[in-house]
Amino acid sequence: MPVTIPEDLLAQRSLGADWSAWLDRLPRLAADLLEEWHLRPTGPSRHGHCSLVVPVTDADGVPGALKVTFDGDEESQHEGLALQRWGGDGAVRLRRADPRRRALLLDWLPGPDLADAWDVEACEVVGALYGRLHVPPLPQLASLASYVGRWLDELDGLGRDLPVPRRYVEQALSLGPDLLADAPEPVVVHGDLHYANVMADDAGEWHAIDPKPMVGDPHYEPAPMLWKRMEELTGPLAVGSLRDGLRRRFHALVDAGGLDEARARDWVVVRMVVNAGWTVQDARAAGRGLEPDEQDWITRCIAITKAVQD
Ligand SMILES: Nc1ncnc2c1ncn2[C@@H]1O[C@H](COP(=O)(O)OP(=O)(O)O)[C@@H](O)[C@H]1O
Ligand SMILES: [Mg+2]
Structure with a gap:
């Protein structure tokens, strides 16, 4: 074949x-x-x-x-x-x-992945994987700090005219360096751990696939579990508000992963504002305004930034 x-x-x-x-x-x-x-x-x-x-x-x-x-x-x-x-x-x-x-x-992993699992249960599974994946560093891997330093410079360079509340931008720019300055023992971070990147083997055990590995703070990890599958938190089957749904996920990840809640929250803020900045950067590089789906994504980034802090 x-x-x-x-x-x-x-x-x-x-x-x-x-x-x-x-x-x-x-x-x-x-x-x-x-x-x-x-x-x-x-x-x-x-x-x-x-x-x-x-x-x-x-x-x-x-x-x-x-x-x-x-x-x-x-x-x-x-x-x-x-x-x-x-x-x-x-x-x-x-x-x-x-x-x-x-x-x-x-x-070979026959699956399923976590895309169709109850989201809170998926967060518990992923949180439990953190402890096994966050092992002592490998010298070949790039440090999270080297990436984040560059991302924050880029965010700063976008200037004041951003479709993101200024206080969140300021917050990301000040939290980022703080998080890097007093970071816990660095570990291997998966970097892209979300629903579709966790699959079951034939015994039903969950395994991460598809790492974009770095070395750094394990509290960096949760954000993709919040920004993926967001539409179901506002759809007809949603229980409570978007804010409630995001917070349920966040707390399941922090609890199952044994993470420090404040650090995990600060990383979500930094990552969501940086994500929004990238979208603006891409549109500007292409010499055009934001398209509706990009505008929508930025709105979601802001909603997550707000939900974890309220
Ligand atoms: N070990 C595996 N067993 C079965 N299917 C897999 C395996 N690894 C990847 N896949 C399938 O291939 C898809 C793409 O693989 P992935 O490693 O996530 O690559 P990408 O970086 O392109 O997302 C997965 O979503 C999954 O459907
Ligand atoms: Mg993948």
Whole structure:
């Protein structure tokens, strides 16, 4: 069975020449890896934003997932290293890696992921994973501080004309350096731990996949669990207000993860304001105003910033 490249992944061609070049190479790259690693594809490929995932069986007939990632994606460069460090504890087990080709052979996880789980229960699962994933640092990984320093400079550089209440911008700009200055012992941080990046194995145990690993404060981790699946907190099935829903999630994460509530809250504020700033930055770079979905995203960033503090 030849490897199929999903249409949605092929559509990433529009993102630039580096993407096109990788997508051109991808069928050959995948075919070479299958041959060298003695793998046989067993079904249609899956994909994320910047990767191809092929369900395979190895020479012994053991199911696996061959993941090949876009080589221009800096954040996931050390995905294999972090997975190796975790050794299958809290995260999917890595069986083989070729960092140069950005290729990983992972244990097959039949799922489901946490996208359809009750959100508060999902937060408890993810909070419980923090303790297993937040292990002592690896020297190869970039520090969270190196990223955050740059993000705050960029935010500051956007000037005063932002569609975010000024007090929140000021707050993020002052909390960020404080958080970095009195940080607890640094650990490996997953960096992108949300509902779709946690999958069940065939025994129903939950495993993180898809890390964008860094080294830093574990309290950095919760924000994506708040900003993903936000629409269901305001839809017809929502229990209570958006604020209530966000706070239920936040407290479930803090409790299950044994995090310091104030630090976790301050990181959410910093991350949400930085996120809003990026959206403005992207629109300005493209020489246009905010589009409705971008405006909507910024409104959500502000709602989260407010909800965790009220
Ligand atoms: N070990 C695995 N077993 C089964 N499916 C997987 C595995 N790893 C990834 N997938 C599937 O591939 C998708 C994309 O993988 P992911 O690692 O999240 O990449 P991305 O960085 O592109 O989001 C996942 O959402 C999931 O459906
Ligand atoms: Mg993913």
